[in-house]
Amino acid sequence: MSGITKDQIVFHGKLSELYLLAKEGKIPTHLQGSHTRPCKFWTATKVLSGIRNAVIITHGPSGCAYGVKQAYKLTNCRNSGSYYEPVVSTDADLNTVIYGGERNLREAILEVDRKYRPEIIIVATSCATGIIGDNVDAVVGKLKGEIGAEIMPIHCEGFAGDYRTGFDLVFEQIVDFMEPPTPEKRETLKHSVNIVGAKMGPERTEVDTDVKELVRLIHGMGADVHAVIAGNCTLAQLKAAPSAAVNCALCLDLGYPIGKAMRDKHGTPLNSTILPYGIAATEKWLMGAAKHLGMEEQAQAFMQAEYDAVKEEYEAAKQYLEGKLAIVEGHDAIKSLSIAHMLEKDFGMRPVIYNFHPWSAQARETSIDYLLETGVDPEILITKGTLAFGKYESMQQTEEELMAFLGSTNPAETVYFGSSLSFPHIPLVDLNAILNRPRFGYRGALKVAECITTSLAYAFRPRSSLTKQIVFPKNAGLASGASLTSKLSNELPDCTIYAEHRRGRGQCMMN
Numbered sequence: 224m225s226g227i228t229k230d231q232i233v234f235h236g237k238l239s240e241l242y243l244l245a246k247e248g249k250i251p252t253h254l255q256g257s258h259t260r261p262c263k264f265w266t267a268t269k270v271l272s273g274i275r276n277a278v279i280i281t282h283g284p285s286g287c288a289y290g291v292k293q294a295y296k297l298t299n300c301r302n303s304g305s306y307y308e309p310v311v312s313t314d315a316d317l318n319t320v321i322y323g324g325e326r327n328l329r330e331a332i333l334e335v336d337r338k339y340r341p342e343i344i345i346v347a348t349s350c351a352t353g354i355i356g357d358n359v360d361a362v363v364g365k366l367k368g369e370i371g372a373e374i375m376p377i378h379c380e381g382f383a384g385d386y387r388t389g390f391d392l393v394f395e396q397i398v399d400f401m402e403p404p405t406p407e408k409r410e411t412l413k414h415s416v417n418i419v420g421a422k423m424g425p426e427r428t429e430v431d432t433d434v435k436e437l438v439r440l441i442h443g444m445g446a447d448v449h450a451v452i453a454g455n456c457t458l459a460q461l462k463a464a465p466s467a468a469v470n471c472a473l474c475l476d477l478g479y480p481i482g483k484a485m486r487d488k489h490g491t492p493l494n495s496t497i498l499p500y501g502i503a504a505t506e507k508w509l510m511g512a513a514k515h516l517g518m519e520e521q522a523q524a525f526m527q528a529e530y531d532a533v534k535e536e537y538e539a540a541k542q543y544l545e546g547k548l549a550i551v552e553g554h555d556a557i558k559s560l561s562i563a564h565m566l567e568k569d570f571g572m573r574p575v576i577y578n579f580h581p582w583s584a585q586a587r588e589t590s591i592d593y594l595l596e597t598g599v600d601p602e603i604l605i606t607k608g609t610l611a612f613g614k615y616e617s618m619q620q621t622e623e624e625l626m627a628f629l630g631s632t633n634p635a636e637t638v639y640f641g642s643s644l645s646f647p648h649i650p651l652v653d654l655n656a657i658l659n660r661p662r663f664g665y666r667g668a669l670k671v672a673e674c675i676t677t678s679l680a681y682a683f684r685p686r687s688s689l690t691k692q693i694v695f696p697k698n699a700g701l702a703s704g705a706s707l708t709s710k711l712s713n714e715l716p717d718c719t720i721y722a723e724h725r726r727g728r729g730q731c732m733m734n
Contacts, residue, residue, distance in 0.1 A: 226627045226628070226629075226630035227606070227624060227627040227628040227630075228627070230607075231606050231607055231624050231627065232604070232605070232606055232607070233250075233581075233605040233606060233607055233609070233610060234250060234581070234603060234604070234605040235602075235603070235604050235605070236602070236603060237600045237601070237602060237603065238576070238579075238591065238594070238595070238600050238601050238602075238603050239595055239600050240603075241579070241581065241584050241603050241605075242584050242591055242595075244581075244584075245581055245584035245585050246584075246585075250581045250584075251581060251610075252581045252582050252584060252585050253582065254580070254582050255610070260385065260386040261386045261389075262350075262381030262382075262385075262386060262389070263379050263380065263381050263382075263383060263384040263385065263386060263388050263389035263392070264281075264287065264347065264348075264349055264350070264379045264380060264381040264389065265290070265291075265294075265381070265386065265389065266386045266387070266388075266389030266390045266393075266422070267347060267377055267379035267389035267390070267392055267393045268281070268291045268295060268310075268347055268379070268389075269294075269295055269389075269390075269422055270389075270390060270393040270394065270397075270422050270453050271345050271347065271377065271393055271453070272291065272295035272310075272453075273421060273422070273452075273453035273454050273455060273456065274343060274345075274397070274453050274456060274457075274458075274461070275308075275342075275455055275456060275457045275458075276308065276341055276342040276343065276457065276458065277308065277341055277342065277343035277344070277345060277458075278308060278309055278310070278311060278335050278339055278341040278343070278344050278345070278372075279291060279310050279311070279345050279347055280311045280312070280313065280328070280331050280332065280335060280344060280345065280346045280347065281310065281311070281312050281313070281347050281349055282313045282315070282324065282328050282331075282346055282347065282348050282349060282352045282357065282359060283312065283313065283315045283348065283349025283350065283351045283352050284312070284314070284315050284316070284349065284351060285312040285314045287312065287349045288310045288311060288312035289312075291310045292309070292310040308339075308341070309339065311331060311335055313327045313328050313331045313352075314327070315327070315349070315351050315352060319351070319352075319355075320351060320354075320355055323355060323357055324352055324355070324357050325357050325358060325359075325361075325362050328346065328357065328359065328362050329362050329365075329366065332344060332346070332362070332363070332366050332370065332374065333366070333369070333370065335372075336370040336371055336372050340371065340372075341372050342372060342373065342457070342458040343372055343373045343374070343375070343400070343458055344370070344372045344373070344374045344375075345374075345375050345376075345377055346359055346362075346363055346374070346375070346376045346377065347377045347379050348376070348377070348378050348379060348380050349380055349381070350380045350381045350382050352380070353378065353380025353382070353383060354380070354382075359376045359378070360376055363375070363376045373400060373458060375396065375397075375399065375400070377392065377393060377396060378392075379392060379393070385586075387476075387586055390422060390477050390480070391477075391480045393453075394419070394420070394452075394453075394477065394478075394480045394481035394484070395480050395481060395484045397452070397453070397461060397481070398481060398484045398485055398488055398489075400458065400461045400462060401461055401462055401463075401464055401465050401485070401488075401489065402462045402463065402465070403465065403489055404465050404466040404489055404490070404491070405466070408463055408466035409466045411466070412449055412463065412466045412467045412468065413468055413516075414445070414446045414447055414468065414516060414518070415446065415447040415448065415449040415467045415468060416441055416446060416447075416448055416449065416467055416468060416469050416470070416471050416494075416512050416515075416516070417448070417449050417450050417451075417452055417464050417467045417469075417470045417471065417491075418434065418437060418438070418448060418450075418451045418452070418454075418470075418471050418473050419452045419470045419471070419472055419473065419478045419481045419482050419485075420452075420472050420473040420474040420475075420476075420477040420478025420479070420481065420482075421434065421451050421452060421453055421454035421473050421474075422453070422474070422477055431660050431661050432660055432661060433660060433661045433662055433663040433667070434451060434454060434473065435661065436660075436661035436663045436664045436666065436667060437471075437473070437499065437508075437663060437664070438451075439664075440505070440509060440525075440529075440664055441509075441512065443525045443529070444509065444513060444518055444521045444522045444524075444525040444526075445518060445521045445525075446468075446512070446513075446516050446518060449463065449464060449467045450463075450464050450467075451473075452464065452481065464485070464491075465485055465488075465489035465490075465491045466491075467491065468492070468515050468516050469491070469492045469493070469494050469511075469512055469515035469516065470482045470485060470486075470491055470492065470493050470494065471494045471508065471511065471512050472493070472494065472495045472496065473498075474498060474557060475495050475496060475497050475498070475557070475589055475590050475593055476557055476587055476589045476590050478495065479493075479495055479589055482495060492515045494508070494511035494512050494514075494515065495511075495589075495593070496508045496511060496593070497560065497561045497564055497590060497593055497594060497597075498557060498558065498561035498663070499561075499663045499664065500558075500561045500562055500564065500565040500662065500663060500667065500668075500671070501564065501565030501566075501568060501569040501570075501667075501668045501671070502530065502537075502569050502665060502668045503564070503565070503568040503569055504561065504564060504565060504568070505663065505664050505665065505667075505668070506526055509522050509525075509526060510522055510526075526665075529664070529665040529666075530665060532665065533665050533666065533668070533669040536669055536672075536673070537665075537668065537669050537672060540570075540669070540672035540673065540675070540676050541569065541570050541571065541672065543676055544570040544571070544572055544672065544675055544676070545570065545571035545572070546571060546572070546573070547572050547573070547636050547637065547638065547679075548572070548573050548575065548632070548636060548637040548638070549563075549566045549572045549573065549574045549575070549637075549638050549639075549640060549675075550575050550577050550625065550629075550637065550638070550639045550640065550641070550647070550649070551563055551566070551574055551575065551576045551577065551601075551640040551641070552576075552577055552578065552639075552640060552641035552642065552645070553576040553577055553578045553579030553580070553583070553603070553605075554578060554580065556579060556580075556583035556586070556587045556590070557587060557590050558654075559576050559579060559640075560576070560587070560590050560591065560594050560601075561590075562574070562640055562654070563576055563594075563599065563601040564594060564597065564599050565668070565671070566640075567599050567601065568597075568599065569668060570672065570675075573602070574601045574602070575601065575602040575603070575604055576601050576602070576603050576604070577604050577606075577621075577625060577641075578604070578605055578606065578608070578609040578621055579603050579605065580605070580609055581605065604628060606620075606621055606624035606625070606628075607620075607624070608620035608621035608622075608623075608624050609621055622645055622646060622647065625645075625647050626647055626648065629647065629648070629649060632649065634648065634649045634650060634679075634682040634683075635679060635682050637649040637650070638650045638651070638652055638675050638678055638679060639651045639652070640652050640653075640654065641653065642655070643656055648685075649682070650675075650678035650679050650681065650682045651678060652671070652674045652675055652678050654671070654674075657670065657674065
């Protein structure tokens with residue numbers, strides 16, 4: 224089957240084998256400088272932007288606030304239909320770096336409280352103020368009695384940790400906003416759950432998103448969702464959250480820190496599963512919630528009804544897909560693991576996760592442990608292109624290595640789960656391009672099955688040669704990602720597109 228050579232392969236084996244090599248230090252797990260990720264500041268403020276009626280004060284240069292505003296707050300306020308909630312900067316400059324910025328921070332907090340009257344003020348430290356050592360905690364502590372808003376400092380300077388630590392820090396620290404459960408609150412919320420680990424704010428009202436599907440499923444078995452944390456949650460919801468019957472992790476890796484913190488501090492039970500792609504994962508997620516709600520019988524009846532609604536089409540698709548090969552792009556580690564779980568458990572397919580970076584074997588331990596415990600140990604293929612320059616998931620080199628691996632594979636028996644920017648000679652399913660979602664739950668499992676079967680049915684049609692020329696121009700000069708659609712430009716390699724006549728094929732034009 225394979226025409227790939229040994230010198231093109233970094234690793235080819237089971238996930239458990241890669242995991243062991245990473246733990247023993249026998250495979251490089253660092254991300255080289257060209258494989259940049261968001262910093263701790265960015266991921267922290269991404270979660271914080273999902274708290275409603277909150278103002279983030281970025282204690283640092285104005286550029287940090289601009290990025291958060293453009294990427295997160297404007298989108299969240301638009302999606303929720305709420306008034307714009309500003310992201311404010313203390314506008315640190317050269318004088319601040321030399322003389323300190325505590326006075327500016329104090330004035331900014333007072334002005335924000337007076338001008339916007341938010342429920343919450345969050346002070347997020349940047350690299351600059353973290354380096355000079357401003358005593359942010361002291362400034363915040365002295366103002367707590369002088370302002371109307373709740374206030375919290377978040378020490379998320381970008382140099383002080385990788386992007387994952389920003390998520391974990393905020394999810395653990397916002398537990399401080401929460402109040403201890405009381406018998407009265409527990410009685411009120413005894414049939415309610417929190418969905419925890421959401422890292423973005425409200426979702427577009429006109430789209431049936433994955434989180435909305437989970438909310439529908441919870442309602443369907445007769446329970447309620449108290450809060451999605453942090454997805455457009457309010458201060459009141461945060462305060463009462465520990466009194467809910469159970470926390471259900473949306474993303475296992477990101478939901479676990481806040482779930483564990485709430486369990487340790489307030490005794491709130493935690494239901495942790497992998498992302499609920501497919502029926503097997505969905506049922507485990509729902510039954511985990513039902514157990515703590517005391518609603519196992521209702522959940523079983525509801526799940527049967529949900530399955531019956533898709534059974535005929537789903538079983539036909541399952542029979543058709545059994546035994547087929549699925550190549551799953553691995554750059555989104557958590558999603559690729561969850562998709563592999565669905566393809567094997569639900570459809571009986573053979574998943575191969577392609578270019579699951581060795582770094583993810585350390586960064587995603589929680590999800591990997593869970594997957595292996597369920598008996599799913601997918602095949603992993605890592606080629607040298609993923610360790611090369613640029614954005615490793617979008618390299619032309621990795622595409623050519625994949626084609627070499629596939630060799631003479633029958634397109635009618637193989638499907639590629641990945642970006643529409645990739646052009647392997649096999650059918651493609653781009654889950655990010657499914658606009659009539661959801662992709663979770665029973666309806667999501669059927670939707671994915673339909674996408675696979677449709678893709679395989681049209682395997683005889685070649686991918687668009689025109690689109691490929693746009694992504695990989697043959698005779699163009701320096702091509703900018705901004706010249707393409709927003710979807711394409713967001714997923715392009717870090718520096719530029721590839722132009723063959725200027726450099727060797729697959730080489731970056733900036734080198």
